[in-house]
Each structure stands twice: as structure tokens, then as C-alpha cells.
Amino acid sequence: MRRRTLLQGLPLAALPALTTLGWSPAAAQAFPARPVRMVVPFAPAGIADILGRLIAEPLAQGWGQQVIVENKAGASGHIGAMDVARSPGDGHTIMIGTIGIHAAHASYRKLAYKPAEDLRPVTILAEAANVVAVPANSPYRTFADFLADAKANPGKLTYGSAGPGSSIHMVTALFELMAGVRMTHVPYKGSGPALIDLIGGQIAVMFENIGSGMVHIRSGKLRALAVTGPQREPTLPDVPTIAESGVPGYSGTSWWTVAAPRGTPTAVVEKIQQDIRRVVSTPEARAKFDQLGVRPVINPPAEAEAFFASETVKWNKVIEAAKLQLD
Numbered sequence: 214m215r216r217r218t219l220l221q222g223l224p225l226a227a228l229p230a231l232t233t234l235g236w237s238p239a240a241a242q243a244f245p246a247r248p249v250r251m252v253v254p255f256a257p258a259g260i261a262d263i264l265g266r267l268i269a270e271p272l273a274q275g276w277g278q279q280v281i282v283e284n285k286a287g288a289s290g291h292i293g294a295m296d297v298a299r300s301p302g303d304g305h306t307i308m309i310g311t312i313g314i315h316a317a318h319a320s321y322r323k324l325a326y327k328p329a330e331d332l333r334p335v336t337i338l339a340e341a342a343n344v345v346a347v348p349a350n351s352p353y354r355t356f357a358d359f360l361a362d363a364k365a366n367p368g369k370l371t372y373g374s375a376g377p378g379s380s381i382h383m384v385t386a387l388f389e390l391m392a393g394v395r396m397t398h399v400p401y402k403g404s405g406p407a408l409i410d411l412i413g414g415q416i417a418v419m420f421e422n423i424g425s426g427m428v429h430i431r432s433g434k435l436r437a438l439a440v441t442g443p444q445r446e447p448t449l450p451d452v453p454t455i456a457e458s459g460v461p462g463y464s465g466t467s468w469w470t471v472a473a474p475r476g477t478p479t480a481v482v483e484k485i486q487q488d489i490r491r492v493v494s495t496p497e498a499r500a501k502f503d504q505l506g507v508r509p510v511i512n513p514p515a516e517a518e519a520f521f522a523s524e525t526v527k528w529n530k531v532i533e534a535a536k537l538q539l540d
Contacts, residue, residue, distance in 0.1 A: 244303075244304050244481050244484055245276050245278045245304060245305055246278075246305075247278060247305060248278050248279035248280070248281055248305070249272075249273075249276070249278060249279070249280045249281070249304070249305050249306070249307065250281050250283055250300075250305065250306045250307070251265055251269055251280050251281065251282050251283065251307050251308065251309065252283050252285050252293045252294075252296060252297050252306065252307070252308040252309070253265045253282055253283065253284050253285070253293070253308070253309045254284075254285055254286060254287075254290035254291070254292060254293025254294050254296075254297075254308060254309070254310075254314070255284065255286050255290055255293075255311075255375055255376075255402065255403035255404070255405075256284060256286045256401070256402045256403030256404075256405045256406055257284050257403070257405055258403070258404065258405030258408070258425065259375055259403045259404030259405050259422065259425050260341075260404065260422040260423075260424040260425040260467075260469070260505070260507070261290075261309045261311060261403075261469055262282075262284060262309075262403070262405070263424060263425060263505065264309060264338060264339060264424070264469055264505075264507070265282050265309040266282055267498070267501055267502075268338075268489060268492050268493070268498075269281075269282050271492045271495075271498070272488060272489070272492060275488055275491070275492070276488070284403075286376075286402040286403050287376075287402060288321065288376065288377075289313045289314075289320075289321075289375065289376030289377050289378040289379045289382070289400075290310070290311055290313050290314045290375075290376065290379065291313075291314065291318070291321060291324060291326075291328075293308060294308060294310065294314045294326075294328060294332065294472075295324075295325060295326045295331075297332065297472070297473070297474060298326045298328070298331035298332050298474055298475070299326070299331075299474070300474050301474065301476075302333075302473065302474035302475060302476025302477040302478070303477065303478075303481065304473060304477050304478070304481035304482070304484075304485060306473070306474065307335065307471055307472065307473050307485065308332075308471070308472050308473070309338070309469055309470070309471060310332070310469065310470035310471070310472045311375075311379060311380050311467070311468070311469055311470070312379070312380040312383055312467060312468060312524065312528065313375075313376065313378040313379040313380060313382070313383070314328055314332070314470075314472075315328060315329075315332070315334075315470060315472070315521045315524070315525075316521055316524035316525045316527070316528050317378045317379075317380075317383050317525075317528040317529075317531075317532060318378065318525075319525070319528075319529050319532050320377060320378035320532050320537045320538065320539050321377075321378060321539050322538055322539065329521065329522075329525070330475065331474070331475050332472045332473070332474070332475060333472060333473050333474065333475045333476075333477050333482060333514070334470060334471075334472050334514050334517035334518045334521060335470070335471040335472055335473055335482050335485050335486050335489070335514055335517070336470065336471050336486045336489060336490075336510070336511050336512055336513070336514065336517050337468055337469075337470055337510040337511070337512050337516075337517050337520060338468075338469045338470055338471050338489070338493075338509070338510065338511065339468065339469050339502065339507040339508060339509050339510055340466055340467070340468040340469075340507065340508050340510055341422060341423050341424060341442075341466060341467055341468075341505075341506055341507035341508060342423055342440045342441050342442030342446055342466050342467075342506075343380070343381065343384050343420045343421055343422055343423060343426075343440070343441040343442075343465065343466070343467055344420075344421055344422075344423045344426050344427075344430070344437050344439070344440050344441070344446075344449065344452070345359070345418065345419075345420055345437070345438040345439040345440070345441070345455070346411065346418070346419050346420075346421050346426050346429070346430065346435040346436065346437055346438070347359065347411075347417065347418050347419075347435065347436050347438060348411060348412060348413070348414045348417075348434075348435060348436070349412075349433055349434055349435060349436055350414065351414075351417070351418075351436060353418075353436075353438060354436075355438060355458075356438040356439040356453065356455065356458040356459065357458060357459055359418065359438055360392065360394070360458070360459050360460070363392070363394040363396060364392070364393070364394050367394065367395040368395050368396065368397055369396075369397075370396045370397065370417045370418060371396065371397045371398075371399050371416045371417050371418075372385055372396050372397070372398060372399065372416060372417065372418045372419060372420065373399050373400075373401055373407035373408075373410060373411055373416040373418075373419045374398065374399070374400050374401065374407065374419070374420075375400075375401060375402075375403050375404045375407065376400045376401065376402060376403070377398070377400050377537070377539050378532075378537070378539065379400075380422070380467035380468070381404065381407075381419065381420055381421060381422065381467070382398065382400065382537075383465070383528055383531060384420050384441050384465035384466075384467065385398075385420040386531055386532075386535045386537060387463070387465045387531050388420065388441075388455065388460065388463060388465070389535065390531065390534055390535055391460050391462065391463050392459070392460045392463075396417075396418075399416050404421060404422060404425050404426075405425075407419060407421075408421065408425065408426070408429060411435065412429060412434045412435060420441060422467050423440065423446065423448065423449075423505075423506040423507070424505035424506050424507050427448060427449075427505065427506055430449075437449055437452045438452070438458075439452060439453055439454060439455045439458050440452055440453075440454055440455070441454070441455055441463070441464065441465045441466065442454065442464060442465075442466050443456070443464040446506060447506075448503075448504075448506040449506075468510070469507075470517065471485065471486075471489060473485070479514075482514050483513075483514065486511070486513065486514060489511060490511045493509045493511050494511075
């Protein structure tokens with residue numbers, strides 16, 4: 214299977230170690246009363262999928278119920294997110310969300326649901342810088358090489374993303390604005406398919422999530438040119454930031470969430486958040502997050518909602534300036 218090939222070598226092979234949490238099925242209360250569906254609104258093998266699967270098994274262990282991960286890709290995550298928004302608000306359907314769903318949804322003019330009104334935040338699951346990656350045989354040895362070619366040849370370079378309005382798309386659009394360059398966007402239904410084409414040279418570059426890109430950088434299939442965060446990453450200490458490589462002041466990160474239908478009761482939302490916090494606070498889980506290059510957050514639902522609002526203001530400015538309007 215393609216997914217198995219892409220995930221080979223990722224630190225998910227040791228996931229069963231995360232299930233030993235000191236919980237027992239008897240500790241589960243009224244929720245959950247049946248299996249929980251966790252929608253990942255992107256194709257397999259992207260970081261949203263990896264993070265969802267990382268927490269799903271230990272949550273199932275603690276709850277005494279299955280947590281079934283369902284990939285439902287399309288429209289930069291909005292197909293799956295809309296499915297969750299229209300599901301019963303009882304906690305038995307949750308999702309892994311992203312910037313594109315919670316803060317950059319203004320790029321879609323005709324959504325059949327309202328993400329800010331129809332989804333209820335549970336927590337910010339994690340945050341991470343992205344990495345500017347090119348194929349191993351790319352002529353770009355440094356970020357300066359890439360930047361010079363992008364400036365000299367407007368529209369020539371192709372870049373992939375997990376879909377229009379996705380976090381990968383948005384951090385790349387922010388780069389284009391701040392660097393004064395124009396590239397050609399090639400959207401996919403998730404990072405997994407885009408990475409296949411990047412490795413194969415069908416696209417020139419990706420501002421990929423560091424977690425899903427790292428395994429291919431370590432294997433030598435991709436070359437890391439820069440990271441998008443405000444400082445260098447411990448997992449890639451020799452890779453400079455974009456800001457120190459020719460675009461002063463640039464900084465853009467990706468983040469992932471857990472969300473539920475808006476009508477989900479507060480007590481259930483808080484239980485899910487607290488149980489995720491227990492999962493992520495184990496040494497085994499922390500090690501997995503570190504290896505993926507992502508920082509766990511796990512903040513309360515109210516803080517997550519306030520963060521969505523502030524990020525929506527930020528990314529709406531990028532959407533407006535770059536004219537990223539989609540049907």
C-alpha cells in the first residue's frame with residue numbers, strides 16, 4: 214500500500230507502547246458509550262493523519278472503546294470537517310483540524326457550512342514549523358539558490374500543498390508575499406500524495422509540515438533548504454530559517470487541533486481534552502512528538518477558540534492580499 218510505503222521508518226512503529234497509561238476500561242464514565250469516530254480530513258501519511266493515529270490507540274485503551282480513524286479528504290479538509298459539523302454532538306465524532314479549516318476558511322467563498330460556528334474546539338493538539346523541501350536531485354543546494362530562481366522566473370517554479378487554504382498553502386503564500394515572488398500552486402488532497410510527486414520531481418518545492426517531511430529528509434529522498442519558524446529547529450539544527458536566508462521577518466507555523474460538532478456538551482469536550490492531555494503527557498508520547506518535530510500544546514477549549522479567532526485575522530490578511538479566493 215502507498216500509505217505503508219510513505220510511513221516506513223516513521224516512529225509510529227512503537228505506538229503500542231503508548232497504550233500503557235495506567236487506565237482501565239472500567240475507568241471510562243458515561244462517555245464514550247460506543248466507538249468514537251476520529252475524522253482526519255486529509256489523505257493518509259500527512260502529519261494530521263500521523264498525529265491522529267498517534268493519539269487514537271491510547272485514547273481507545275483509556276476509554277474502553279474503539280477510536281476509528283477515518284480519512285475523508287477533499288477541499289483542503291472541508292469535506293471531512295463538514296461531515297463532523299453535521300454529526301451528532303455527543304462526542305462520538307471528533308476530528309483533527311488545521312489552519313485551513315479553523316483560520317483560513319475565508320479562502321473558500323461557497324462553503325456549505327460555517328467552521329467557526331459549526332465546530333467546537335477541544336484543544337490545540339500541536340504546533341510546528343514547516344520545512345522547505347526539494348527533491349534530492351534538485352539543482353537548489355541552498356535556500357538562496359531557490360529564492361534567486363523564484364525571483365528571476367515568476368511563475369516557473371511549482372509548489373505542492375495539502376490543498377487550497379491548507380497550512381502548507383498558507384505559509385507558502387505568506388512567503389510569496391513577503392519575498393515578492395510568484396510560483397505556481399499545485400494542490401493535492403493531503404501531504405501524502407504531494408510528497409510522492411515531490412520526491413519524484415513532478416513538483417519543485419514544498420513548504421511541508423516538518424513531521425511528515427522529516428522521514429524523507431533523513432532517508433535522503435528530500436533536501437531541506439530552510440525552516441519556516443522564528444528560530445532553527447532542534448531536529449534540523451543546521452538548516453537555517455527563511456528569515457535568516459533572505460526574507461527578514463518571515464515566520465509561519467502549522468498547527469493541528471481536535472474539534473467536535475458545536476453542540477457537543479461542555480462536560481464531554483472537557484473530558485476529551487483532559488484525556489488527550491493524559492495521553493500526550495506520557496514520556497512515550499512526548500518522545501514521539503519530539504521525533505516528529507512537533508510541539509504538543511493541549512490547551513483548554515476556550516483558549517483554543519480564542520487562538521482560532523486571532524489566527525483568522527492574521528490569515529485573512531494573507532488571503533486578501535494574495536487574492537486567494539476559491540469556489
